[in-house]
Amino acid sequence: MSWETVIGLEVHVQVNTKSKQFCGCSTEFGAEPNTQTCPVCLGMPGQLPVLNIEAARKTVLTGLAINADINLISKFDRKNYFYPDLPKGYQITQFPLPIVEHGYLDIPVNDGEKRIGVTRIHMEEDAGKSMHEGLDGVSHIDLNRSGVPLMEIVSEPDMANADEAIAYLKQLHQLVCFLDVSGANMEKGQFRCDANVSVRRSGEPLGTRTEMKNMNSFRFIKQAIEYEVNRQIEIIENGGAVVQESRLWDSVKNESRSMRSKEEAHDYRYFPEPDLPPLRFTQDEVDAIRAGMPELPGQLRKRFETEFGLSPYDADVLTQTRESAAWYESLAAAHPADPKRCANWMINELLGRLNEAGKELAESPVSSQRLAGLLERVGDHTISGKAAKDVLDIMMESDDDADTIIETKGLKQVSDTGAIDAIIVDVMAANPGQVEGYRGGKDKLLGFFVGQVMKASRGKANPGMVNQRLKALLKG
Amino acid sequence: MPFSTLSKIKDRLDAGATTAVAVAKTYLDRIAAFNGDLNAFVDIDPAHVLEQAEASDAYRTKHGARALEGLPIAIKDIFCTQDGPTRCCSHILKDFHAPYDAHVITKLKEAGAVLVGKTNMDEFAMGSSTETSAFGPCHNPWDIERIPGGSSGGSASAVAAALVPAALGTDTGGSIRQPASVCGITGLKPTYGRVSRRGIIAFASSLDQAGPMTRTVKDAAMIAAAMSGHDSMDSTSVPDAPAVDWLGACDKTGMKGLRIGKPKEYFVDGMDTGVRAAIDAALAECEALGAEIVDISLPHTDAAVAAYYVIAPSEASANLSRYDAVRFGHRCDNPDDLLDMYTRSRDEGFGKEVKRRILTGTFALSSGYYDAYYIKAQQVRTLIRQDFINAFAQVDVIATPTSPITAFKLGEKTADPLTMYLSDIFTIALNLAGLPGLSQPCGFVDGLPVGLQWIAPAWREDVILGAASAYEAATDWVKAPINFGGEA
Incomplete structure (x- = not known):
């Protein structure tokens, strides 16, 4: 029995707007920690989100580019979980009704193209950044990234190996760059990937999947997927069962480790975001965005x-x-x-x-x-x-x-017939034996004469003309 | 003067008969004398009040008077103000100072108002009696053994006792109208989207709305005019809300030919017979003034409380997640780890009722229960909204009791949250529908005030103000002497 791999990808793409998703703070990368924050993205009491419509337009543009349906009415939801770099204790995202649904990307494969379905693209806000390393047991939080606009692009489980996954990601990366909807700089975390991976024996129903979280390099993603496929096959071949869980790729040790199992999984308690009305586009607005598509x-x-x-x-x-x-x-x-x-x-x-x-x-x-x-x-x-x-x-x-x-x-090529002829005449005079030989049928000697003429012209003679004039003059 | 209406104080200020400083001193004196009995204010900075009053007098001299020039207005502790603490009467915010003013605070300042302290409230506005405050319960000046209602109980108590002529409240399920009712004052909850929520600490975002608490209808209109208006930084603030001629609507002629709906579901067995008699008498008065009383039905009323106690706690459970001890607010001593910091800080910082609502909301949103609770509650909400749309096809305005009972005794209902929740039974439905409502005094039962509630279609605060001002002019309830703190 041969093994089949099933891969679906969730890609978080930072939308390259000047200001954040729900407030006016700058999205510039690399500023001093917590200098690009305000009461809204700090989650201060009583502060309210206002949508950056530019981020929505760019998400629509992306949806159009993958031949997807644009939902003229989409809704925002709250995804609830506690983490110190999530200031409000919930992330504003889109759950049941995202802005984009049902698209696809055609990726190059060995024998042509393969169509990979894109389930949905939804808008959401990024969290801040927690720093634990080298701080003597203290954690620091930088909220500059809190509220930066993201689109999460969710694929169908249509990829059958790591190479296809990478081809899809590269295609997507190229697309968002072309559309100018993202800087897509992977090192800056502007294009990050979660991979859902499962294996099954041919013809069997889908196996239990695991999720590899937050990878930001094509090389790591490929390694992580291949490692995970082998790990799962080994477990099953040894009579075990794959556990549904989230895993983290350790790019130093080249292995993945469990982050949390299904039992420990968050119940995000999604519900409609009461601070934001539904997001509405008219067909005319969508058409105008389409007209501006590069x-x-x-x-x-x-x-x-x-x-x-x-x-x-x-x-x-x-x-x-x-x-x-x-x-x-x-x-x-x-x-x-x-x-x-x-x-x-x-x-x-x-x-x-x-x-x-x-x-x-x-x-x-x-x-x-x-x-x-x-x-x-x-x-x-x-x-x-x-x-x-x-x-x-x-x-x-x-x-x-x-x-x-x-x-x-003084690199100008000599293309003047008179000048070239003069050199040829000199070269012929200096090599009477070779002239004799050529005229006697040794055609190969033409190359010798070309070389001599080019040398005499210090490389500046037009080679085509040298050829042509030599043939004429050598005939005698 | 202390029992004067805001309008009369304004007239005297405009006539040069008094100054903002003199007015402020009058009320500061009363706060100093009586707040100990009432616990209506949880923060007061007399020097800062006088500074504002002096600045107002100077402004008047130099530029003339703005709409609320020199008028003292107390602020519920839920409004963020740059001056003084903003604590929502919770331990979890005991050291919190907002670096910004709420939008309505900015608007009141721009109108020349003198902001007076922070008033007591149920913690995070969760309650109907102002007993869940972290700063101790507030008392009703009509009988200090009794509750002032809630959650804006401090504002209601302060206005009723004339510690201040007007105050701001917020209303999520009746928190302006119910305390106004049991304290014998007027309270207006505007249409959802009329007043910006920015800078008001959120309880239930889809229901919260700020409004004035005053002695008279016209006073409420004056403040509402200054508070309302679009705020581009609140996405639920409606940009093209139909305008209201706030003061013009209070011309006391609104009763002629008015079709007043009397919903049978609001006149139920088990309600206080005295309250019922007072409301019946009020409606008879309206009829005498030229209104037509029409029996109507709001058939889904009985589901309103249940739906509210799913939706409001659900939203609150998320809104209160930001109090996580990371950036501001109470943090426990020596946490072992992150989880310990979260759980112990929140356990120490939040009171019992707030915890109850967070747990209720968290449960209602949990996977496996969401459809049965949250989705079902939203469906009920749609039905309730439709009830009102159907009713307003027949009538111009609806009149009901604000509360089925008068002020109860402190501690009487604290052991039984369900009974407490039922005191909002008549006020909740219009929050779910986003409609404007007003409570005004309409009588007494055993010396305790009864409130008459008006409900209008969205954006039709003018209809409410027209009816309520006519009723107020034809009756003496707002002038009823209170046996508290000196002469009326």
Whole structure:
């Protein structure tokens, strides 16, 4: 009997609004603890939440991007539990009636695509942060994050292995970045994942699941899921039963440990949030949000293939982020003669050099306009491709444009027939034996002459023209 | 002067016959003399009151009078104020000072009012007798052996004894109207959403609403006018609430042709016969003034108390979770660990009735019970709302007794919470429906005041004020002498 794995994911995505979900405090990351707080997000007596409508709009946009239903009326609920970094003793969330339901994401798998259902997306507020380490047994609480807007994106249990789970997460991560609804910085906790994992023998009903909590790295998530699948299979094969529980992944020891069992699970006592009226959108408002939807990665990829004639590989690389796609488009617009050359140079030369320098595209010292200026000169044969790479090296270190560098470094390619002919004549005169040999049928000697002419021109002669003129002059 | 109405004090101030400082001194003297008997105030800072009065006199001289210029108004201990403590009469907030004013406090300050101390109340507004206060029970000036009602008992007692001419209360299930009734004063609970709840310590968020407690209908209208209005920082404060001409509505002509509904469910066997006689006499008076009395039915009334005692504690159980000893409020000594800190701090900080409601609410929301209690209660709430909609298709306003009984003796019902809960039987339904209500004096039984309750459709406080001002003008109940603290 073979084993099947069933995985469902809950992803908490921080919505990138300027202010918090229910008050005016800043959501900026990294401020001094408790400096971005107010009576509302501190849970002071008598203080009331007011919804940040921008967070709701971004959640709607996300829902539209995964082809989901937008509930024109959704409701907020209170999820009750005590924890020191939860100031009100309840979290405002959406339980029975979330803002988004019934969507999907198509993820790439070996033999094509697989559709992963998205059950729902609901809005909620983040809690603060408790710090216990290195404080001599005292705990500190930072409430800067308290009330930061989140959307929780809940998938169907449609993934069959860790690779599919990661593919789904990467697809989702790319999507929220493209939509500009989240910074999605995993290290800053802006994109965190809970994984529900169970195993069963083929054809059997669903097994007991466990929940791996709060993972914020693709690598850890993959490790954690694989570890959990093996752990569960081992338990069952040894005649045991999987216990329904929440587990924590320890990325140092590469193992998971139990957090709390079903018996210890919270009864969250959800009930409607009386401080907030139902959230209402009109169809017109939803349509307006849809109209503002940016092009999504899949659409961009296809357009890059058809409009610019790029290979699927190049199109995929360039559409990994919204920034790189925009960068490419601006490059192609400035050098419209050859979109493929633009793609090659951006992928192989620019991104390579940036990678070596440890820089992001946004930090590139060479703008798309400057690179286009260089590609123009490659296109019109002013310089050779080899020389152009040298120019790009210089551009990475200076603010000069391509023409200035070509001029000052004397890299201009010689394409003048007279000048090239003069060099050829000299080379022929210096090598009468080889001329004789070529004329006697040794065609392979052409390469020797090309090399000699290029050497004599110090690499500046246009190789195509050298070829052409040599053939003409060697004929005699 | 102490037994003057707010309007008369305003007239005298506007006429230059007295000053805010003189008025403040009068009442401060009475508080000093009589608060020991009543325990109506749990915090009073005479110097700060006089400062405000001086500032008001200066403002009047310089800029002229605002709507409540120089008028002393006492504040229930549930309203957050930057000045002085805000404790909700609970040990758990015994050292709490709010860093902000409630929205209505800001509005009263902007209207020129002089805010006088904090009044006693049931802890977290949970009670009908002001006996659950952490600062000891409050007494009814009509008979200091008796309760002043609750939860705004301190405000009612203070106004009835003329320790202050007006006060603010809050009303979740009758907490303005029932104490007004048993203390012989007027109390108005506005339509839910009319007055901002921001900065008012929450008991049951979907029911709480602040309102004035005064000697007369017009006094209540004056304060309501200053309190109400949209607050963008309270999402349940209604932005486009129909406006009311608060003072214009008190023109005493409201009774002519008025169709007054008399719900049979509010005139039941077992209610105090004296109370019933007083209400019947009041309705006869209304008829004499030109109103038509229409027998109506609010068929789901008997389920209101049960639904309320599920919904209010459920909301309260969550609202009171923030008192967790982490950021503010009482913290127990030397907690062993987090759980010990939570349980011991809350056990020490909350009183018995508050704990009872937290437990009730927690139970009602628990998995497995939620549908049977909370959902069912919400369904009842919808039916009750519909009852009123149906009734208001027939009548303009509804009149009932505010309370089935007059003030009972201190300690009489503390052992039996269910009997205590039934004292709100006539006031709860309109909170569940979000409607405005007012209680005004309409007689006495054995020397204890009886209250007449008016209920109107949402946003129609004007109908209530019209009827109540006409009834008040035709009767002498608000002028009835009280045998407490000197001349009336």
